[in-house]
Amino acid sequence: MNDAEPLKRPENEIGDGELLEQPDAADIELVKVLHALGDPTRLHLFRVYADGERYSCSSERLGVGHLHKSTVSHHMRIMREAGITATRAVGRNRYVRLRRADLDARFPGLVETLLRAYEGNAPQVP
Amino acid sequence: MNDAEPLKRPENEIGDGELLEQPDAADIELVKVLHALGDPTRLHLFRVYADGERYSCSSERLGVGHLHKSTVSHHMRIMREAGITATRAVGRNRYVRLRRADLDARFPGLVETLLRAYEGNAPQVP
DNA sequence: AGGTAAGTTTGATGTGCGTCAAACAATATG
């Protein structure tokens, strides 16, 4: 077994992969976004994904190793359905990224403000 | 009976009234704020209070006349305990206002960004 | 004092949510 973590492929190297269903940019609702981020785990994931694309349930990378993989998958779905993240399926893996452009277009400054607010707040993930 | 609505007193005229318990500015947690605003009714109230101080359960003014007064009181408490609003008890009435300065100090730009985001979104209150 | 009005509190109810566990599907690897 290879004990090195799987490589994070740069975004521009992933041309394949199927995009999982998600709301159109125009259909992203503020209250759903806030509801999705009003959970400690998801707010943490939001911060993690702000750094770039990642594996979704590769627990160690996400810092949610204490949670069951099905629980993480559940949070992924909520954020995706809220329009916060985009997920592409490549092989067995899921590549998740923030829909930064769509969010910025719909709610200017929100992502930036939240990330900055999170910095000074720094809650520990439960 | 006086069928005119009770006057909204300007903020600087209310020197009396007891401040209901609320978290210190430094103890306001981002995730609690987001959770509090991740509800359609409370997000609406957030917008209403941004205009200035108001009665709390005076349903017609708040645009939540369809809700029971105890339900409104419940939402008030959640927002107050999240640090979003400050409530002062004057006589039988409650004057509620946004803790704008405290929120701005802790999460710069958040209130402004949310209000702007809400404008373009404009969900109808359930 | 008696009655009315404003809010809170408590209880009850239905619903949704976060979590885990087990089963399942799909893909990679020997």
Added chain:
DNA sequence: CATATTGTTTGACGCACATCAAACTTACCT
């Protein structure tokens, strides 16, 4: 092909939440 790996789905469980209704508190009014 056989087996392991990645993630989703389904079911179950407990807890939190949004809501209403009724009781209660406090204050205003005549």
